[in-house]
Amino acid sequence: MARFTFKLPDIGEGISEAEIVAWHVAVGDRVEEDQGLADMMTDKATVEMESPVAGVVVELAGEVGDQVSIGAALVVIETDAAETVADAAPAETKAEEVEEQIEAETPGAEEVAEKTSPHRGEGLEEAQSQAPSPETAPLPDPLPQGEREKSAHVLASPAVRARAADLGIDLGSVKAEGDRIRHADLDAYLRYGSGQGYHAPHVSRARADEPIKVIGMRRRIAENMAASKRTIPHFTYVDEIDVTALEEMRADLNAHRGNRPKLTMLPLMIVAICKSIPDFPMLNARYDDEAGVVTRHGSIHLGMATQTPAGLMVPVIRDAQDLNVWQLASEITRLAEAARTGKAKSEELSGSTLTITSLGPLGGIATTPVINRPEVAIIGPNKIVERPVFRGDDIVRARLMNLSISCDHRVVDGWDAASYVQALKKYLETPVLLFTD
Missing domain, CATH: 3.30.559.10 (Chloramphenicol acetyltransferase-like domain)
Known part of the structure; x- marks a missing residue:
């Protein structure tokens, strides 16, 4: 086995470094000759780097968003060659190929997402077939049987009962200010009573924080x-x-x-x-x-x-x-x-x-x-x-x-x-x- 070090070629006049905007391979992946390795972005364009050899990826230069200097190692590939190859093809030879690509502007976000997620969608069809459809999936009863019977004996108008049912509130646990439960009593229950922490249906909920790397x-x-x-x-x-x-x-x-x-x-x-x-x-x-x-x-x-x-x-x-x-x-x-x-x-x-x-x-x-x-x-x-x-x-x-x-x-x-x-x-x-x- 031998190791081949692919160095970032000169991809434009006056360019000293480029940013990694997408990896198409990971450590342990097998790559073929001319297979895409990474998308590198300069001030002028985004260029795809292709592997000049076949083998298994053993090292990557960094993460998406990192800067790599021209001539620095980008990917190390373990090949089946008998001799160790120290460097990729000279920068001059690769530059000729890259010059054709630099005419194109940065690819759209959807294209980059598609490249960076090659296995996107696998298993989706199977998961969808196993999931219950919205029409057949049973809806959970918001109230236990005993509490539902208890609520039936509380004085409240049909509109208040319908609203309480939509909100999943047990009318038996709502304190009435008068002789019957009114909408204001439901509001007070949600605001101050045991309804604290309750989330009504269709109300937006907080989502988890999502860190996005600026690249x-x-x-x-x-x-x-x-x-x-x-x-x-x-x-x-x-x-x-x-x-x-x-x-x-x-x-x-x-x-x-x-x-x-x-x-x-x-x-x-x-x-x-x-x-x-x-x-x-x-x-x-x-x-x-x-x-x-x-x-x-x-x-x-x-x-x-x-x-x-x-x-x-x-x-x-x-x-x-x-x-x-x-x-x-x-x-x-x-x-x-x-x-x-x-x-x-x-x-x-x-x-x-x-x-x-x-x-x-x-x-x-x-x-x-x-x-x-x-x-x-x-x-x-x-x-x-x-x-x-x-x-x-x-x-x-x-x-x-x-x-x-x-x-x-x-x-x-x-x-x-x-x-x-x-x-x-x-x-x-x-x-x-x-x-x-």
């Missing part, structure tokens, strides 16, 4: 958000925008869109951002705080915060200022789908100069979004609501939306943020300007 994408999000709030002095400005005319125009555009994609509010919002941002270049910028340099970008590479099964990701719409509203709608759909299915490329998830984040119908009254560092601003449209407003002496129905913007106060002043939102508001409240030069 993978969740860890990356936690680290990025903590760094952003720790280093950036945020401030948020919120203003109300009347989007009645914009929504009417959107409905007209969708009614005559033909084969083009259906428009949501987002592509129209992005057009307004691109038209208004040139006069406020301090917002479309990135701040290198170590070098003390703010770079104001001429092109708008708009980050689009997207919720995925693996966590929050920010795919980037490149050169958003060059796209019309229909092209933006197509690109939004494509990037969101790529992010949610884990198919977004690394270059599609980096390099944004400004970010927009929206919770759609869940948008709430106002949000205070966290800046996507090293950017200096993030825009957050909130939920659209219908409310009565004054127009002259008339009260009319209007569709209103609060718009939030969070800024880095080291680079952007409050006056700048407020002035920019007013300029953006002009485009959104007079939507014909979106289609003029």
